[in-house]
Amino acid sequence: MQKLVLLGDEAIAQGAIDAGLSGIYAYPGTPSTEITEYVQRSKKANELGIHSQWSANEKTAMEAAIGMSYAGKRAMVCMKHVGLNVAADPFINSAITGANGGLIIVSADDPSMHSSQNEQDSRFLGKFAMLPILEPSNQQEAYDMVHYGFDLSEKLKVPVLMRITTRMAHSRSVIERNTEVRQQNKINIPEDSHQFILLPAIARKRYKKLLQDQVIFEKESADSGFNKYFDGKDKSIGIITSGIAYNYVMENYPERIIPYPLLKITQYPLPERMILKMYEECSELIVIEEGYPLIEENLKGFLELGIKIKGRLDGTLPRDGELNPNIVGIALGFKDQKGPEIPEIVAQRPPALCNGCPHIDSFEALNEAMSKYSAGRVFSDIGCYTLSALPPLKAIYSCVDMGASITMAKGASDAGLIPSVGVIGDSTFTHSGITGLLDCVNEKTPVTIIILDNSTTGMTGGQPSAATGKIENICKGLGVEEEHIRIIKPLKNKTEENIRIINEELEYNGVSVIIPTRECVQTLNKRMREKLKK
Amino acid sequence: MKKDIILAGVGGQGILSIAAIIGYAALDSGLFVKQAEVHGMSQRGGDVQSHLRISDKEIASDLIPSGKADLIISIEPMESLRYLPMLSDEGWVISNTTPFKNIPDYPDINEIYNIIKSLKRSVLIDADNIAKELQSPKSANMVILGASIPYIGILFEKFEKGINSLFGKKGEELVKLNILALKAGLDAVKN
Numbered sequence: 001m002q003k004l005v006l007l008g009d010e011a012i013a014q015g016a017i018d019a020g021l022s023g024i025y026a027y028p029g030t031p032s033t034e035i036t037e038y039v040q041r042s043k044k045a046n047e048l049g050i051h052s053q054w055s056a057n058e059k060t061a062m063e064a065a066i067g068m069s070y071a072g073k074r075a076m077v078c079m080k081h082v083g084l085n086v087a088a089d090p091f092i093n094s095a096i097t098g099a100n101g102g103l104i105i106v107s108a109d110d111p112s113m114h115s116s117q118n119e120q121d122s123r124f125l126g127k128f129a130m131l132p133i134l135e136p137s138n139q140q141e142a143y144d145m146v147h148y149g150f151d152l153s154e155k156l157k158v159p160v161l162m163r164i165t166t167r168m169a170h171s172r173s174v175i176e177r178n179t180e181v182r183q184q185n186k187i188n189i190p191e192d193s194h195q196f197i198l199l200p201a202i203a204r205k206r207y208k209k210l211l212q213d214q215v216i217f218e219k220e221s222a223d224s225g226f227n228k229y230f231d232g233k234d235k236s237i238g239i240i241t242s243g244i245a246y247n248y249v250m251e252n253y254p255e256r257i258i259p260y261p262l263l264k265i266t267q268y269p270l271p272e273r274m275i276l277k278m279y280e281e282c283s284e285l286i287v288i289e290e291g292y293p294l295i296e297e298n299l300k301g302f303l304e305l306g307i308k309i310k311g312r313l314d315g316t317l318p319r320d321g322e323l324n325p326n327i328v329g330i331a332l333g334f335k336d337q338k339g340p341e342i343p344e345i346v347a348q349r350p351p352a353l354c355n356g357c358p359h360i361d362s363f364e365a366l367n368e369a370m371s372k373y374s375a376g377r378v379f380s381d382i383g384c385y386t387l388s389a390l391p392p393l394k395a396i397y398s399c400v401d402m403g404a405s406i407t408m409a410k411g412a413s414d415a416g417l418i419p420s421v422g423v424i425g426d427s428t429f430t431h432s433g434i435t436g437l438l439d440c441v442n443e444k445t446p447v448t449i450i451i452l453d454n455s456t457t458g459m460t461g462g463q464p465s466a467a468t469g470k471i472e473n474i475c476k477g478l479g480v481e482e483e484h485i486r487i488i489k490p491l492k493n494k495t496e497e498n499i500r501i502i503n504e505e506l507e508y509n510g511v512s513v514i515i516p517t518r519e520c521v522q523t524l525n526k527r528m529r530e531k532l533k534k
Numbered sequence: 535m536k537k538d539i540i541l542a543g544v545g546g547q548g549i550l551s552i553a554a555i556i557g558y559a560a561l562d563s564g565l566f567v568k569q570a571e572v573h574g575m576s577q578r579g580g581d582v583q584s585h586l587r588i589s590d591k592e593i594a595s596d597l598i599p600s601g602k603a604d605l606i607i608s609i610e611p612m613e614s615l616r617y618l619p620m621l622s623d624e625g626w627v628i629s630n631t632t633p634f635k636n637i638p639d640y641p642d643i644n645e646i647y648n649i650i651k652s653l654k655r656s657v658l659i660d661a662d663n664i665a666k667e668l669q670s671p672k673s674a675n676m677v678i679l680g681a682s683i684p685y686i687g688i689l690f691e692k693f694e695k696g697i698n699s700l701f702g703k704k705g706e707e708l709v710k711l712n713i714l715a716l717k718a719g720l721d722a723v724k725n
C-alpha cells in the first residue's frame with residue numbers, strides 16, 4: 001500500500017497503470033485532460049511501454065482503443081462529455097462488437113459549464129449504448145473502480161463507461177494505492193473471427209446478445225458491492241443518490257448518521273431489487289444526482305404512478321446546473337446558510353487572451369478588413385480564440401462545436417452571405433476541420449478560412465497540436481489553390497500587410513486559406529524556461 | 535479541528551502552490567484533506583478559486599458549503615470580496631493589498647480596503663512590498679500564506695516542510711526565499 005494525494009483524474013490514471021493498462025487514447029478536453037497527462041508523465045508507464053500519445057480527435061481515440069481491445073490488451077479512452085458526441089459512432093457500435101481486452105471509456109461531464117458549451121450527461125449515452133456505467137463518488141473509488149472496470153469489461157466482454165464530473169476530476173484527496181502492478185495482457189485476438197464485423201447479419205445477432213446480457217449487467221450492479229443500501233429508521237422518505245452528489249448529502253449530516261434509508265448508486269444499469277426495496281419501505285423518494293435526471297426519469301416514468309418522487313423534475317432541486325451541499329441541504333429540508341452578500345463594487349473578471357497572444361494580432365487585422373462589410377460574417381470555433389467574442393475584440397459570431405467554423409461559413413456562403421469567414425485553431429482544424437474544408441474545395445465555395453497556427457492546443461493547457469508543421473500541406477493536399485494559401489505573421493508591425501492580404505482573399509471568389517503563424521506565448525515561455533534549466 | 539478555506543486570486547497568481555503547501559502541512563499533521571481546484575478556461579486572467587478543506591474527521595463534500603468557510607485567503611483584494619457569501623459568521627478574511635488590474639472597470643481600491651476593514655474579522659497585508667523587501671517579489675503568495683498560519687492552526691514547521699517538498703527540486707535558494715517570505719508574513723500579523 002502506498003498513500004498518494006491525487007486529483008480524481010490522476011487517481012483514474014494511476015488505477016489504470018496499476019491494473020495492467022496497455023494504452024490510453026485521448027484528445028484533450030476539460031475536465032478530462034489530466035488523466036492522459038498523468039500517464040504521459042508517469043515513469044512507470046513509460047517503462048512499461050504504455051501508449052499515451054494524444055489522438056487527433058475523440059473518434060480516432062475511441063477507434064484506436066477498440067483496436068487495442070480487439071488485440072486482447074487493456075485500453076482506456078478519455079474525453080470530455082462533448083467528446084463522446086464526436087466518438088458516438090464507434091462508441092455505440094462498440095457495445096455491439098463487444099470488447100476483447102478490457103476497455104474503459106472515461107467521459108468527464110461539466111455540469112454548470114465551467115468550461116464547456118453544454119452540460120450534457122454522459123450516462124444517457126451510456127444507457128443508449130446499453131453498456132455498464134461506473135460513477136465513482138471519490139478519488140479512492142475512482143482508483144478502485146478502474147481495476148474493477150477492466151475486470152468487468154473482460155468478464156462481460158463489453159466496453160464499460162466511467163462517468164465523472166468536474167468536481168470529481170479536479171478535486172484532490174488521499175488515495176491508497178495497491179503497489180502491485182498487474183501484468184499487461186498478451187496479444188490475443190478474438191476467438192470469434194466475426195465478432196468485430198458489423199455486417200447486418202452478424203450485427204443483428206450480436207445486438208440480440210447485448211439485449212439478453214442486460215440481465216447479467218444488472219445482476220453485476222446489484223452484486224458488485226459498489227451500489228450500497230444503508231438502512232434508516234425514518235421511512236417517511238428514502239434517498240437515492242449517485243456519484244459526487246452522495247458527498248453533498250453526507251455533508252448535511254455532520255455526524256454522518258442519516259435518519260432515512262439511503263441508496264448510493266455507483267454502478268449502472270440501476271439495481272432493480274435495491275430500488276424496489278426502497279420503493280416498498282418508504283412513503284416518498286428523493287433522487288439527488290449530478291447532471292440530468294437519469295435515475296429520476298427512470299423511476300418516475302411518463303405516467304408518474306405510485307409514490308411521490310422528488311428531484312430535479314418537480315423542482316425540489318434545480319433542473320439545471322451543478323449541485324452543491326447547500327442546494328442539496330435545502331432539498332433535504334435544512335435551513336440555508338450564507339455569508340455577507342458580494343459587495344456591489346466587485347467587478348466581473350472574465351478570462352481574456354494573454355498579453356502578446358498571436359490571436360490578438362490576427363483578429364485586429366481581421367476586424368479592420370471586415371469593417372468594409374456588414375457585421376455577422378465571421379464564424380468561429382472552440383479554443384482560446386473564442387475569447388475574441390468578448391470586448392474589446394468582439395470579432396466572431398459563432399462557436400458551436402469543434403470544426404463548425406468552416407462548415408457554417410460554407411453554409412452561410414451557400415446562402416449568399418459573401419464574403420463569409422471561418423476562423424479555426426490549428427488543433428481544432430486537425431480535430432475536425434479538414435473534412436469541412438474538403439467540402440468547400442469540392443464545390444469551390446467562396447469562403448475565407450483562417451487557420452490560427454499557434455503550434456499548440458492552447459485552451460486546454462498547451463498540449464502538442466497534431467497540426468504543427470502540416471497545415472499548409474494538408475490544405476494543398478485537399479486541393480486548395482496554392483496562390484490562395486497565404487501564410488502571415490500575426491505581429492503588430494505587420495498589421496497593415498496582413499489587412500491587405502486578408503482583403504485580397506475576401507475578394508477572391510473561391511476557397512482561400514490564411515494561416516497566421518506564431519507560437520502561443522505561454523508555450524513559448526515554457527520552452528524558454530526549460531531551455532534555461534538545461 | 536476543521537478548517538474550510540477558500541483560496542482566491544487571479545489566474546497565474548499562485549493559489550495552487552498555497553493550496554499544495556497547506557495540503558501538505560495538514561496531511562503531515564495527520565489530518566484529512568480535500569481540495570477542489572479550478573482548471574481550464576478560468577486560468578486566462580480570470581478569477582480563480584480553490585476550496586481547501588482540512589479536518590480531523592473524514593470529509594464528505596469536495597465543495598465547502600456557503601456560509602461555512604472559516605477563512606478566505608486572497609492574493610488580490612477585490613477577489614477576497616467575491617467569495618463573502620461563502621464565509622461563516624466567525625470566519626476571517628486575509629487579503630493582500632496589491633490590486634491586479636487587468637479589467638477596464640476596476641473599482642476604487644480605497645473603497646475595497648474600506649469594505650475589507652469593515653468586515654467583522656479581517657487582515658489586510660501588503661504582501662507584495664514585504665516580498666520585494668526580501669528581494670523575492672515572486673513570493674508574495676508565501677507572505678500571504680505566512681500571515682494566514684495563526685488562523686489555520688497548524689504548526690509553522692509543517693508549512694516549512696511543505697515548502698521544502700514543493701520547491702525542493704527547484705533548488706535550495708528558492709526554498710530559502712520562500713521560507714523567509716512565509717516567516718515575514720507570519721511576523722507581520724504577529725506585530
Ligand SMILES: Cc1ncc(C[n+]2csc(CCOP(=O)(O)OP(=O)(O)O)c2C)c(N)n1
Nearest residue numbers: 029083382383384425426427428457458459
Ligand atoms: C469535442 C471537443 N473536444 C474537446 C474540447 C475541448 N477543447 C476546447 S478548445 C480545444 C483546443 C483548442 O486548440 P486550438 O484549436 O489549437 O486553439 P488554441 O486554444 O490553441 O487557440 C479543446 C481541446 C471541446 N470543446 N470539444
Ligand code: SF4
Nearest residue numbers: 354357384458520521
Ligand atoms: S494560452 Fe496561448 S493561445 Fe491561449 S490566449 Fe494565451 S497566448 Fe493565446
